[in-house]
Amino acid sequence: MSASQWRQEEKLRQLLSVYLIMGSNNCLRSPMDVLxxxxxxxxxxxxYREKGSGALVGNERFALASQLRDKCRECGVPFIVNDDISLALALDADGVHIGQEDEHAAEVRRRIGAGRILGVSAYDLPEAEAAIRNGADYLGVGPLFSTQTKEDAKAASGLGAVALMRQQGIRMPIVGIGGITSANAGQVVRAGADGVSVITAITHASEERSATEALRNAVERGLRLRTEGGVS
Structure with missing residues (x-):
């Protein structure tokens, strides 16, 4: 499937269901084994988010990114690069995710073209609306819960941030970010998100496969309950 096909909104909602974010410094064992x-x-x-204390740089960073991209491509999983547009283009990544402190979304869209996925982090409604105007394909909303993984993370916004965006008419695909586990993933999608993004809930698990399955089950159960309860 091409990146342009992945950008189709309904398909993108499905692809945001269980979204793993990871760099080498987030893993307790080999990043390839974790992936x-x-x-x-x-x-x-x-x-691929290689940031923070102990992150790889230079050739080592590129080599790991290439290996992870190849595994994703082999398995049909979209491969997104966090923040680094040049790396994303060099790897022919399927897309890029940027935060509010990174390069402006409109400029990123110009650089990556129309065929790649562009995700933008949004803490509140004004940031979400600006991201949409500037070419985002999906929003990463949060941090919804307290998290220590991102060293410069803002205070948790709570599930109300997602609910408010939906109430104010935002229909763009949304993935919840920040402090999410299988215990609260269902709440995130019931609030209006299409899926959850996690780091340590998978990378620090004793069994990453089982942890992923638990997240996926929680998201699917939450989506069913949302549909049955009539939450849009």
Whole structure:
């Protein structure tokens, strides 16, 4: 499937279901082993985010990114690069995810073209509306819960951030971010998100495959309950 096909809105909603974000410094064992187990468990999208203390740089960073991309491509999982547009283009990644402190979304869209996925982090309604105007394909909303994984993370916004966006008419695909586990993933999708993105809920699990399966089951159960309860 091409990146342009992945950008179709309904398909993208499905791909955001269980979204693993990971760099080498997030893993307790080999990143390739973690990714393989997570794919077996059912992740639907993968983001390479090599940031923070102990992150790889230079050739080592590129080499790992290439290996992870190849595994994703082999298994039909979209491969997204966090923030680094040049790396994404060099790897022919399926898309890019940027935060509010990164390059402007409109400029990123210009650089990556129309065929690649563009995700933008949004903390509140104004940031979400700006991301949509500037070419985002999906929103990463949060942090919804307290998290220590991102060293400069904002205070948790709570599930109300997602609910408010839906109430105000935002229909763009949304993935919840920040502090999400299998215990609260169902709440995230019931609030209006299409899926959840996680780091340590998978990368620090004793069995990454089982942890992924638990997340996927929680998301699917939450979506069913949302549909039955009439939540849009």
């Amino acid at each position: 393989e187990a997570a794919i077996q468990g059912g992740i639907t999208m993968f983001q």
